[in-house]
Amino acid sequence: METTRERWLVEAEESLRDLRDIQGVSILAEDRNIREIHILATSGRSAKQIVRDVETCLRTRFNIGIDHRVVSVAFARRRTSEAPAESEVSTRASAPVAPAAEPPRELTAALQTANAARAEAERRLAEIQGRLDESLERAARLEHEREREVKDGERRRSAVSDTPSATARPEAPVSTPRHRGERVAASQPRTDEARLRFVSVNVYVSGPRVQAQVELRWKGVSRMGSATGWASRDGAQRLVAHATLAAVQEFVEETWAMSLQDIEFFQMGKDQVVAVGLLLISHRHEKLLAACCPVEQDAQQAVVLATLAAVNRVVGSLPTREPTEYVLRPAPRQEESGAKKF
Numbered sequence: 001m002e003t004t005r006e007r008w009l010v011e012a013e014e015s016l017r018d019l020r021d022i023q024g025v026s027i028l029a030e031d032r033n034i035r036e037i038h039i040l041a042t043s044g045r046s047a048k049q050i051v052r053d054v055e056t057c058l059r060t061r062f063n064i065g066i067d068h069r070v071v072s073v074a075f076a077r078r079r080t081s082e083a084p085a086e087s088e089v090s091t092r093a094s095a096p097v098a099p100a101a102e103p104p105r106e107l108t109a110a111l112q113t114a115n116a117a118r119a120e121a122e123r124r125l126a127e128i129q130g131r132l133d134e135s136l137e138r139a140a141r142l143e144h145e146r147e148r149e150v151k152d153g154e155r156r157r158s159a160v161s162d163t164p165s166a167t168a169r170p171e172a173p174v175s176t177p178r179h180r181g182e183r184v185a186a187s188q189p190r191t192d193e194a195r196l197r198f199v200s201v202n203v204y205v206s207g208p209r210v211q212a213q214v215e216l217r218w219k220g221v222s223r224m225g226s227a228t229g230w231a232s233r234d235g236a237q238r239l240v241a242h243a244t245l246a247a248v249q250e251f252v253e254e255t256w257a258m259s260l261q262d263i264e265f266f267q268m269g270k271d272q273v274v275a276v277g278l279l280l281i282s283h284r285h286e287k288l289l290a291a292c293c294p295v296e297q298d299a300q301q302a303v304v305l306a307t308l309a310a311v312n313r314v315v316g317s318l319p320t321r322e323p324t325e326y327v328l329r330p331a332p333r334q335e336e337s338g339a340k341k342f
Helices: 004-017 046-061 084-095 105-162 236-249 299-311
Strands: 022-028 031-041 071-076 182-187 197-204 208-218 221-230 257-268 271-282 285-294 324-326
Touching: 004 022, 004 046, 022 105, 022 299, 031 046, 031 105, 046 071, 071 105, 071 236, 105 257, 105 271, 105 285, 197 236, 208 236, 208 299, 221 236, 236 271, 236 299, 257 299, 271 299, 285 299
Parallel strands: 031 071
Antiparallel strands: 022 031, 182 324, 197 208, 208 221, 257 271, 271 285
């Protein structure tokens, strides 16, 4: 004897089979909660229309609301030679509804394929989440070490400044005029620009080649980085990250280098997130830097911001190139030796 749960499932499957263009139905549920609905239909209508019919049928006949994402629709090729006659259709309509038969072999294969794909997607998502958690933990540890080094440096500087020096003599400030033709260090007032700032990103496609250009600003100075490669599906985003590192390298001394380790897009809830992993290399020592950024509108800008979020954790403690400016003047006019005046 069928239980109450099995009875309403059978009735629901029979009701869905009566819908137009539906050949087979399989419902997976726990109590009154429907987890999956698999539909085998002909190619007469679109999958979106069939899913709407399924939602309406379950809502009106059984007062059950479902999420449209639990419905999976597979289309079978319609066989014209096996189309029933009109008398056959009327006889079937008047006959009592038979118990639900076993799902067709094609539907079973489609269910197995869908379950395998879902398991693979869940496994990959768990792997990405684990890698992201590990990267964030390493980044937090590096940030803590950098803050400790900064505090130790401040304590050492304060200890040195408090020690009196017998040989130290105050020097009067000397004002030297700025002459043309001399190399003058750029003296700009310090502003609250301790972090690298994003200015712009552009991607140019020329046949099978792609060029990415990223402009950054730091301490009032702008630098441009570029990277060129092949126009592959995921190559443009990696080129944007390489161009960002090239622009960062313009601010940092050559003894430090940065290399792109990996870039990954994944789904977190309803939003898409990009994670970037970098390697900071100096004197055969490597440090992993990682950060992520939600993709709101522009994926390329999100890649640049994620890269800057990873770099800005340590850029304040790296030796940088001081910007300089040159003032040019015309060469002085020299009198010709031995010239006669008339």
